[in-house]
Amino acid sequence: MGRRHSHHASGAPGGGGSAAPPGNTALPQPAPIQSPTRDISPSAPALADRDVLVRIRGLRFSHGTRVIFDGVDLDVRRGAVTAVMGPSGTGKTTLLRLISGQLHPDAGSIEVDGEPVQALKRSDLFRLRRRMGMLFQSGALLTDLSVFDNVAYPLREHTGLSESMVRKLVLLKLEAVGLRGARDMMPSALSGGMARRVALARAIALDPMMILYDEPFTGQDPISMGVLVTLIRQLNDASRLTSILVSHDVRETASIADEIYVISNGRVVARGTPEEIAAERSEWVRQFMDGLPDGPVRFHHPAPPLAEDLLTKGSG
Numbered sequence: 001m002g003r004r005h006s007h008h009a010s011g012a013p014g015g016g017g018s019a020a021p022p023g024n025t026a027l028p029q030p031a032p033i034q035s036p037t038r039d040i041s042p043s044a045p046a047l048a049d050r051d052v053l054v055r056i057r058g059l060r061f062s063h064g065t066r067v068i069f070d071g072v073d074l075d076v077r078r079g080a081v082t083a084v085m086g087p088s089g090t091g092k093t094t095l096l097r098l099i100s101g102q103l104h105p106d107a108g109s110i111e112v113d114g115e116p117v118q119a120l121k122r123s124d125l126f127r128l129r130r131r132m133g134m135l136f137q138s139g140a141l142l143t144d145l146s147v148f149d150n151v152a153y154p155l156r157e158h159t160g161l162s163e164s165m166v167r168k169l170v171l172l173k174l175e176a177v178g179l180r181g182a183r184d185m186m187p188s189a190l191s192g193g194m195a196r197r198v199a200l201a202r203a204i205a206l207d208p209m210m211i212l213y214d215e216p217f218t219g220q221d222p223i224s225m226g227v228l229v230t231l232i233r234q235l236n237d238a239s240r241l242t243s244i245l246v247s248h249d250v251r252e253t254a255s256i257a258d259e260i261y262v263i264s265n266g267r268v269v270a271r272g273t274p275e276e277i278a279a280e281r282s283e284w285v286r287q288f289m290d291g292l293p294d295g296p297v298r299f300h301h302p303a304p305p306l307a308e309d310l311l312t313k314g315s316g
Ligand SMILES: Nc1ncnc2c1ncn2[C@@H]1O[C@H](COP(=O)(O)OP(=O)(O)OP(=O)(O)O)[C@@H](O)[C@H]1O
Pocket: 063, 064, 066, 068, 086, 087, 088, 089, 090, 091, 092, 093, 094, 095, 137, 248
């Protein structure tokens, strides 16, 4: 760890079309809150096109009537670990599904390695998706296959490699996550942390250009969290990968991310290095980063006053 990429302190605000005019779109969702209007990224470098692996502009997306993204711009720099943070239910998993083309935006654009994800035909989308390794939130392994066969699965599915070649690659990937010795174990015999590392070995089996991590630390003890933190950074740097890390674990994420986006209520409310985010005073960011139960994001789902509710229901 600690091999953080340096950030250029150019004064330009985050590249390209910045956020849509804030505040004038009523969000048809509980507790509509005005987003902060300023772009909290004074030192975010303007990225040249070739430095950007994922470019999101003006992203809008709703699940039914619930607005999840209301004009999001986001750049993922090649070679970097970019974190997207936000409270539960803000749409972090949804964002990864949009980037991988499993969901379609209502408006805006998503480009991955220069390719417009939502305009690709199926075969091109599948080809692109094979270049993205995914560590899902549930991290599910195939329970009736051994560790070895779980990691071999994508290789057998998507390549015509010989079994002896598959074996070499699987052992290399397992070695990278420290579990070559566990290759014959079944998933039911693994600890949660080991299972996550096997899932990670499977995610890198096809040598992706990028890995999308969905809450990799959830449910881990401090030691295995530390192992995962180190592993994510090492894999990124050693294999010249690009990583998108979606998480609400503030400390772990801040320790490996090169850049953090904080999302709340459909908008990017802050963007910067971990140091910049730590120094950010906006109450939106503070509420989330400091884990305060109430603030701009309300603890209570909108409801009539409690007394009113208690009186109208079941009162005699
Ligand atoms: N298929 C769906 N249909 C309708 N609503 C959905 C669907 N999937 C997710 N949502 C809603 O979209 C919102 C964002 O969900 P998402 O899973 O992306 O959040 P998240 O930030 O990943 O949360 P968590 O941190 O708990 O994983 C939630 O309010 C969720 O209820």
